[in-house]
Amino acid sequence: xxxxxxxPSPGVAFGPDFLARLGRLAAALASxxxxxxxxxxxxxxxxxxxxxxxxPYRSGEDLRALDWSLLARLGRPYVRVAAREASEAWAVLxxxxxxxxxxxxxxxxxxxxxALALATLGVARRATVALHTSGPAPLCVARKRAAxxxxxxxxxxxxxxxxxxxxSLTRAFAAARTGVRAAGRVFLVGDFLDCEPRELFALxxxxxxxFLVQVLAPEELCPAARGPVRWVDAESGNAxxxxxxxxxxxxxxxxxxxxxxxxxxxxxRMRAVHGCWTSTTPFETLARALCARMG
Numbered sequence: 222x223x224x225x226x227x228x229p230s231p232g233v234a235f236g237p238d239f240l241a242r243l244g245r246l247a248a249a250l251a252s253x254x255x256x257x258x259x260x261x262x263x264x265x266x267x268x269x270x271x272x273x274x275x276x277p278y279r280s281g282e283d284l285r286a287l288d289w290s291l292l293a294r295l296g297r298p299y300v301r302v303a304a305r306e307a308s309e310a311w312a313v314l315x316x317x318x319x320x321x322x323x324x325x326x327x328x329x330x331x332x333x334x335x336a337l338a339l340a341t342l343g344v345a346r347r348a349t350v351a352l353h354t355s356g357p358a359p360l361c362v363a364r365k366r367a368a369x370x371x372x373x374x375x376x377x378x379x380x381x382x383x384x385x386x387x388x389s390l391t392r393a394f395a396a397a398r399t400g401v402r403a404a405g406r407v408f409l410v411g412d413f414l415d416c417e418p419r420e421l422f423a424l425x426x427x428x429x430x431x432f433l434v435q436v437l438a439p440e441e442l443c444p445a446a447r448g449p450v451r452w453v454d455a456e457s458g459n460a461x462x463x464x465x466x467x468x469x470x471x472x473x474x475x476x477x478x479x480x481x482x483x484x485x486x487x488x489x490r491m492r493a494v495h496g497c498w499t500s501t502t503p504f505e506t507l508a509r510a511l512c513a514r515m516g
Contacts, residue, residue, distance in 0.1 A: 228319065228381055229323060229325050230325055231327065231329070232327075232379070232380055232381070233377055234377065235373060239334070242504075242505065243337065246509075250509070250512050253512075276300060277298070277300075278298035278299055282300060288301050309347065309406075310348065310403050311404055311405070311407075311408070312350075312353060312404035312406070313350065313351070314390050314409045314410065314411075315333070315352060315353070316332065316354075316386045316409075316410065316411025316412060316413075317329060317379055317382070317383075317385075319381050319383060320386065320415070321412060322380075322382075324437075324439060324441070324499075324500040324501075326500055328412055328437065329379070329381045331436050331500045332410045332411065332436055333376040334504035335410055335434065336376065336410060337369065337373060337376060338505075338507075338508040339408055339508065340368075341369060342508065342512065343363070343406075344363050344364065348406075349363070351363075352372065352375070355385050355389075361375050386412070387411040391409070391416060391424060405430065406429070406430045406431075407432070408432045408434060408511070409421070409431075409432065410434040411434075411436065412441075413484060418483060419487075421491065421493075430493075430494070430515065431494070433484065433488055433494065434496060434498070435484065435498070437498075439499050442499055444470060444473060484497075494511065
């Protein structure tokens, strides 16, 4: 039976403390990255490197990174700090299909928060970050911090609707000659319900980092209902009535575990990063996990 579907969380609303949380996250990750870079040998400048400042020399670092002129003037050792070339490109592919409106908070809410967090982190690393939701043309692009306000307005107006999810988005990019093809880091954010792992192999490129961020609603990961249950598909409107017992729940859990293992194994073959989180997870947790795996 087909019927209109009232989604639990079809939209995106950034809380009054969101920008403060985003600022704290960016500062914490920048500090962590600086400490990591300072723990090992200093990286020498090379092709595509960009000078961004100085930091104090740490014992054991390669002396070739030392700025000798600054040492002569100040009497204290400093090393030059480089960032990746400003033309580095990131792409965020965000599923906005109707199924992303499921959950409280909705999957789209967490996806939008993470997309904005990734844009903030990318801009801080002097990358150009493009957001894609339904096709190869970017919905919005950020090269400077000021562009993030536009991202917030765009994402706040985004609604979970239609059937075009990550599968459709990936197929569009596979046929495109621009957009995600130029990105060195690609983040796919969605529930992965409308696509199969084989479709994502088209995104694999040499020297590209691919991140698969799977977001499911709490009731999808841990269904608690027993007895008569009526499910309505968020995208098609198809309704299904069943009586759920312990055996039915066990069968569902086994199918879900097999599905998650399928994605985990596929990500390993693609040398991609894969993780699955509930929509109740703070976006900071996802951003920290992804940053920990970035090269």
